[in-house]
Amino acid sequence: MKRRDFFMAAGLGGLAVGTQGLSSCASGPKLYGESNFNINKGYQFIPKLKLSKDRIIKETVGLRPFRPSGPRIEKEIIGNKTIIHNYGHGGSGWSLSWGTGNLARNLVKETSEKKIALLGSGTVGIATATLLQESGYEVTIYTKDVPPNVTSNLATGTWSPASRVCDKTKSTPEFEKKWENACRFSFNRMQMMLGLDDIVHWGDEYLVHREISNRTDGNGGGEIFHLPGLAPEWKELSKKDHPFNAELVRKRSNMLFNIPSYLNFHLNNFLLRGGKLKIQEIKSVEDIDALPEKVVVNCMGLGAKPVFNDEELMPISGQLACLVPQTEVNYKLATKGAYFITRKDGIYLGGSGIEGSWDTTPNRELSEKWVDVLSDLMKDMKG
Ligand SMILES: Cc1cc2nc3c(=O)[nH]c(=O)nc-3n(C[C@H](O)[C@H](O)[C@H](O)COP(=O)(O)OP(=O)(O)OC[C@H]3O[C@@H](n4cnc5c(N)ncnc54)[C@H](O)[C@@H]3O)c2cc1C
Structure with missing residues (x-):
């Protein structure tokens, strides 16, 4: 031939x-x-958001549990109980939940106990309880509230493992090693969730700098560490490849979490596999002492502050405005002054972070300002 x-x-x-x-x-x-197989001619079509103030259907303010030295993952002996702490994840609790859960599980494995009490059922508690169960532990969750009444339900829902995870000036090499370990474990675990009831998926993310001097980091939260080679990196787009009226546009793929169904999925699995859950508020270490289990894993987020007198732990409040869902829009975008993420349950606008604020009252003016900033951007978009 x-x-x-x-x-x-x-x-x-x-x-x-x-x-x-x-x-x-x-x-x-x-x-x-x-040349020969050039399919991608001109800029990529990106659907516009339908932005108007009357499309805001929900506003929330969540309190990120922040510790300047980073999340607390360590063992403490109080009386005859072994407490394993796993709290204080700042703006990266969703992303790091499986990784720090694994570090907490390693500390549990140092004990000989098989019956474990776990405090809290936010994203960190649910991931940690699941991992312990997978290793053969009998886990009972004690929690004041369950989803959707937890801080974790008030998050944006994107892979941001270094967003407000610590104050960089307080970070130590030991912490950075833990962070990297947690980051890699979480990332790998989340790839196993792709295709599972759409709880985790990958989507396009844009950073749009209308003027070079007006830069934003994308999450409004300052990703303070970066692990090269884990997820696709940002790429700069040339003007002909994007529809925005902007001086600099970057694009990457990123993981997005479908928050309501994600938490339900994992909590239901935990219960189906024989895990137990009791609604109970822990007000003091005496309440912990009264629990039947000798090993107690603490995933109470900000709730750990009064019980364990953690002076470092503080809130960083973050507001989100939810607009009517638009199924045809499937990307995340950040520009100076606002960002949005598209989820099945709505288009979430955000971009705020107030250190030390315990106020959970939404500020309508702020939500409307985000609508204005993004309307302005969409108005000038081609297509
Ligand atoms: C606006 C905003 C956007 C965010 N975006 C992202 C993002 O895109 N990606 C990301 O990775 N992270 C993000 N975060 C951060 C993330 O939401 C948090 O780090 C995470 O939710 C912390 O989870 P947690 O399980 O530790 O805490 P929580 O969700 O607060 O759960 C704590 C649990 O402990 C229980 N509890 C508390 N006190 C007691 C008590 N006294 N007794 C018994 N039970 C108690 C609660 O009822 C709850 O079940 C965002 C946060 C905010 C506010």
Whole structure:
């Protein structure tokens, strides 16, 4: 069979033509995508948001549990109880939940107990309880509230493992090692959730700088560490490849969490596999002393502050405004002054963080300002 006939028989006629073109090209090799197979002509179509103030259907303020030295993952002996702390994840609790849950599980494994009490059922508590159960522990969750009445339900829901995770000036090499370990474990675990009832998925994320001087980091939360090679990196788009009226546009793929169904999915699985859950508020260490289990894993988030007198732990409040869902919009975007994320349960606008604020009353003016900032951007978009 002649060379050309072979390519045709194999259905690769076009490739053969491309190969000839490649070998005859005097100015050096060209990638196929650049010339012969150029499918991506012009800018990518990006659907616009329907933005108006009357489309705001919900406003929430969540309190990020922040510790300047980073999340507390350590063992403490109080009386005859072994307490394993796992709280204080700041703006990265969703992202790091499985990783710090694994670190807490390793500390539990240092004990000989098989019956474990776990305090709290936010994203950190649910992930940690699941991991312990997978390792054969009998876990009972004691919690004041369950989803949707937990801080975790008030998050944006994106992979942001270093957002407000600590104050960089207080961070130690030991903490950074723990963070990296947690980050890698969580990332890998979350890839196993892809396709499961749509609780985790990957989507496009844009950073739009209308003026170069008006830069934003994307999450409004300052990603203070970066682990290269884990997730796709930001790429700068040339003007012809995006529809925005902006000086600098970056794009990457990022993981997004479908918050309401994610928490339900994992909590239901925990219960289906024989885990127990009791609604009970822990007001003091005496309440912990009264629990039947000797090993207690503390995943109470900000709730740990009064019980364990943690002076470092403080809130960083964050408001979100939820707009009527738009199923055709499936990307995240951040610009100076506002960001949005598209979820099944709505389009979430955000961008605030007030250190030390315990106030959970939404500020309507702020939500409307975000609508204005993003309307302005959409108005100038091509298409
Ligand atoms: C606006 C906003 C956006 C965010 N966006 C992201 C994001 O995109 N990605 C990300 O990774 N993170 C994000 N975060 C951070 C993330 O939401 C938190 O880090 C995370 O929810 C903390 O989870 P948790 O389980 O420790 O706490 P919580 O969700 O607060 O859960 C604590 C649990 O402990 C229980 N509890 C508390 N006190 C007691 C008590 N005394 N007795 C018994 N039970 C008690 C509660 O009822 C609850 O069940 C965001 C946060 C906010 C506010």
